[in-house]
Amino acid sequence: MLEPAIKSTLTLPTQEVYYRLYRFDSAPSRRLLLLHGGGVAGKITWGAILPHLKHWNEILVPDLRGTGRTRYLDHKEHGFEGEEVVADLAALLDHLAWSEFDLGGYSYGGMIAMLLKASRPSAVGKTYLIEPALLVKMNDEESTRSHEMILHAAKRLRDLENIGEGLELFLDAISPQRIRGSKNEEIIRERLSHRPAGLASAIECVSHAAKQLxxxxxxxxxxxxxxxxxxxxxxxxxxxxxxxxxxxNDWTCHLIQGADHALPFQKPELIAELMNTDSNRSKT
Known part of the structure; x- marks a missing residue:
């Protein structure tokens, strides 16, 4: 897997924000911030995509709250809101003096990317949203059922004796048409089990945002x-x-055949190819 030029931690009043900064000397002078989804940290989420990106000489991949090596200062798991995650990122961007950048976000990270864009509209150029949370609200019956399932999953994930059930409920909510029992699903479950309470906090973060935003x-x-x-x-x-x-005119939608919600892991080269193609293109 590609190694970053910098691996470091920014200590904030409540968080130790871990990040990786990749540099590509042969690429154009352009920056890209990539935000992972709930439960799986930045390196794993974007690792297979990064080597194929051609238009950015600096790519920043932080671990968001509840995931990877980013921790509360007491190293315990706590709940959080989307605005707090955006504040962490704002502090990191200011620390690195990133005033202009492109932005990518997957799932929960897609929601955070949209919130970051809304808070710093002039800083963000191109945005890539991969299965972003909050893009759509289902009908009332589906929305209620999905909301109840996802919160039940979060509750189970906080109970160390029910992590497996919590993961099953979570996957049923976000990817009901996945191929069950596959090797890919086994890998996804293993990755999601690293910080189950942190995943629960990310789930609750999205749930709260769905009600309030x-x-x-x-x-x-x-x-x-x-x-x-x-x-x-x-x-x-x-x-x-x-x-x-x-x-x-400035919104393009790509349907990735053969993939479910886990498409960054299933189709990384295709995702990178489309990101490269779309990097300087708007619809006319």
Whole structure:
């Protein structure tokens, strides 16, 4: 796996924010911030994509709250809100003097990417959203069922004797059409089990945001977006993505066939290829 030029920790009042900074001397002078999803840290999420990215000479991959090597100062797990994760990133960007950058986010990290873009609109150029949380709200019955399932998963993940059940509920909620019992699912479960209480906190973070945020306003705050949806994900997600793209000249929607919610792990080279292609392109 590609090794970063810098591996370091930024100590904040409540967090030790761990990050990796990759440098590519042959690439154009351009920066990219990549945010992972819930439960699986930055290096694993983006590791297979990074070697194929061609248009950025600096790529920053932090571990978000509840995941990887980023920890509360007491090294215990605590709940958090999306705005707190954005504040961590803002402090890291200021520390590194990153005033302009492109931005990518997967799942929970996609939601955080949208919040970061809304908070620093002039700083973010191109945005890549891979199966972002909060892109779509299902009908009331599906939304209620999914919300109850995901919160039940979080509760089980905090109970060390019920981690397996919690992971099953979590995967059923985010990827109901996945290929069950596959080698890929086994790998995903193993990765998600590293910090189950941290994953629970990320789940609750998204759940709270779903209740509190104005999704329409959040989507309106985005600009120059390429979004990526797995072909085996819930069809409503792709329908909503296409709906946005139909009325937005700066929004492109890619359907990744043969992939479910875990598409960064299933189709990394294709994701990188599309990111490269879309890096300087807006719809006309």
């Amino acid at each position: 104005d999704r329409t306003a959040l989507i309106a705050a985005q600009a120059n977006v390429s979004s990526f949806i797995g072909g085996r994900s819930h069809p409503e997600i792709y329908r909503r993505c296409r709906e946005i793209a139909a009325i937005r």
